[in-house]
Amino acid sequence: MGEMVQTLKYGAWPSPIDAALAAAHDGQPEAVGFVGDEAWWTEPRPTEGGRRALVRRTADGLEKTVLPAPWNVRSRVMEYGGRPWAGVMRPEGPLVVFVHFADQRLYVYEPEAPGAGPRPLTPLSAVGGGLRWVDPQVHLERGEVWCVLEEFTGDEPTDVRRVAVSVPLDGSASEDRDAVRELTDARHRFVTGPRLSPDGRRAAWLAWDHPRMPWDGTELIVVDVAGDGTFREPATVAGGPDESIAQAEWAADGSLLHASDRTGWWNLYRDGVPLCPREEEFGGPLWKVGQRWFAPLENGLIAVLHGKGAARLGVLDPDRGEVVDAAGRWTEFAPTLAVHGSRIVAVGAGPRSAYEVVELDSRTGRARVIGSGHQDPVDPAYYPEPQIRTFNGPGGREIHAHIYPPHHPGHIAPAGELPPYVVWAHGGPTGRAPLVLDLEIAYFTSRGIGVAEVNYGGSTGYGREYRNRLREQWGVVDVEDCAAVALALADEGTADRDRLAVRGGSAGGWTTAASLTTTDVYACGTIIYPVLDLANWGSGETHDFESQYLESLVGPYAQVPDRYAERSPLEHADRITAPFLLLQGLDDPICPPAQCERFLARLDGRRVPHAYIAFEGEGHGFRRADTMVRALEAELSLYAQVFGLNPPCVPTLELSK
Structure with a gap:
């Protein structure tokens, strides 16, 4: 009975x-990514001083914390931060770059190198809020990391400039600001991290200026990249004062994808042509640099977050304009996505489950939890x-x-x-x-x-x-x-x-x-x-x-x-x-x-x-x-x-x- x-x-x-139970389950995984075949992400640790830990899921399915306390993987760019890490897999193991919250420096770390701790790649600055970094992309073949630099020029919160930069991976800029190569000038107040096209010849990023917020109006900028890695003259190819472009990415075939709200809804476009016009959102407000609502797969399909109200995870066939959604208990997805082969990693939740790391196989349509799994407390x-x-x-x-x-x-x-x-x-x-x-x-x-x-x-x-x-x-x-x-x-x-x-x-x-x-x-x-x-x-x-x-x-x-x-x-x-x-x-x-x-x-x-x-x-x-x-x-x-x-x-x- x-x-x-x-x-x-x-x-x-x-x-x-x-209250202690509620506090222990506060926060959610963020910034998912692949390092080789492994899925990595950051997750909150309220009982460890509120730090954000970097977590990897190894080939045998085990979750491992990559850095011990007090390492705190979190950027302060624009104060809300954004994508704070990136990594690549080499024959000798993973190499990861990340921003440490306490000093905002960019570090490089090789977790499997014997006895090696994180090494700083960027210097400190005593001016205002210092030097801050976000949205890194590791270009191993070039020996550099591309990211956004936020640089304070005085003590006021608005004494600041933002540019896309290249940071050498060899540590030569760890004490030398002049060794950080600026890829763009500071003509725009706000920029996102540049993305390199598959053939290495073009780069694309977003920019906007006061008094607009990124959901009011942004520009999509494309530039030719010279053989020596310098940027030629940039050109605005989409966007404007009254059109918000939330994200841009290169597809495997070299076409440029972006999410624009020119119709009143953030929809996806390929080289300017709408792919799935709907009164639904395929993008969102860019509160943090590096948020992702879509990610192109190698086979031409596109992982998308979309919906009216709630954002669901689906796979868009751009040639047919059709979306197939992932089945499961997740009815809301956060704006972070990563793809590798046919695998898609996202962060989803539902009315009966908190945010967890979800993997969708785009070939089979099967989705499963692979990290930060919800367990009913x-x-x-x-x-x-x-x-x-x-x-x-x-x-x-x-x-x-x-x-x-x-x-x-x-x-x-x-x-x-x-x-x-x-x-x-x-x-x-x-x-x-x-x-x-x-x-x-x-x-x-x-x-x-x-x-x-x-x-x-x-x-x-x-x-x-x-x-x-x-x-x-x-x-x-x-x-x-x-x-x-x-x-x-x-x-x-x-x-x-x-x-x-x-x-x-x-x-x-x-x-x-x-x-x-x-x-x-x-x-x-x-x-x-x-x-x-x-x-x-x-x-x-x-x-x-x-x-x-x-x-x-x-x-x-x-x-x-x-x-x-x-x-x-x-x-x-x-x-x-x-x-x-x-x-x-x-x-x-x-x-x-x-x-x-x-x-x-x-x-x-x-x-x-x-x-x-x-x-x-x-x-x-x-x-x-x-x-x-x-x-x-x-x-x-x-x-x-x-x-x-x-x-x-x-x-x-x-x-x-």
Whole structure:
């Protein structure tokens, strides 16, 4: 006989998913690649100081960590980083180059060379943020690594230049900046790593300039490569101010493939000809240099990530314009792909499984997990059962959302009680909340608190028109869409109108703070490493990549300065009446803690219950297990106090009155 189902109020259900369990499973594998026949990738280690480890899967199917702690394979280019490693297989074993997070130098390592540790290939610089490297490509026959160099020229975050460079593999540039050969000039503010054509005669890369973000407009640049490896005069062959090219690659036959959104959807093109025109995305927002949504195979087929909303993994036959999708439990794939022969390696997840490394054989169509395999840390009966929903917003516009109702195998709530719900606003804001197993969500739903992830106007995955809804409307459309979903859930009897909360990090932290200052929908909120002060954030407080993002999100500051004040939560701190929790990393170069401190100073003496927790050694996005545990427990305690819940075994967060 099964156990009797017990009746207990929402929020009081005992759950085996504690904060430590959620923290241990935070993060996902990234940057997959092949080294010879072996699949390699990076994966998070929250309990090892939050470092990212490089992992290889050897021929016998064993996963091995390539470098011990404290090696941390992660780039800081544009602060969000990007592809931090590349490798090749030689007869004597693998050779890998990687960026180490602590000093941002490029290193070379031969894991099978006796007694040899990583050797630096690039020098340090004392200027500003130093020298940083990303998106490496190893050209063994040339004895060099091609990559992007981000070089600080002064102490301000915007004193920076970016160029494609060649770094010698012999270590001759390890102390000598002049030994790094610049392949391109710095005519463009942003560049991706150049890709060499199969015949070695041409190279291609993407470039863009302020005030555009890469999803607004980029250029695809092609150049002839001389016999001595120097670049001739570059030519723009596609793209422009209003056309976003997300990725470009050479096919085995020497044709040039790229993903462009010139039709309003990122579709694939071969030498300018559309291959599979659909109202679907075959690309995405280039937040990190080296992200990949497609990869050409040797036989002419193309591995693709595609879809409306969620990105699925498939194989495109470019001659027939047909895609065959991989079968399996994975409904979402991250923008990282690698191919070797007929093998495709990707990172996929689903509503019942976290992100794992998946290999698809394009000949047989069979897919299997080969690394970072999901193992249920608790009985899956405790996982939420999400719903994909579309709501009506202001003016009848569609709003996409994922609803995670409270769920517990052994408990239900008393008849007539409606559950509390927390609206989650994703970061970006040009991004999207994927529908995947997230133990942070399960932490709440298994206790009787519902979660609504809102892919508000401005989110990616639904075409350029949906993405452009947020143009000059940040702090309006995102706030309205989140509120519309929250109120719809209350109106239909899904959620308790008096027990709604809002939470988010980064741009989601902005949406949370703006929601608390401009609406009366929520009883409380959790604001995580937010943007709070538009005028200062956009004029020197944040990093270069996003320093002019507000030109499109809010409007040109020179023309609409009043709008910056009008929208900023900082300027309306006096309107906040709902209790809130503010969480911030003290080493955050993107949303610096100074914003939080100014915001709290404006609240002084206003008697709004709140708590501020600042974490030493954390940047933009928490990575350490102890940080994540404290943050999650504090968030639950806030909801418990405001909603009148009684969760077992949760430390009480002290709210200042």
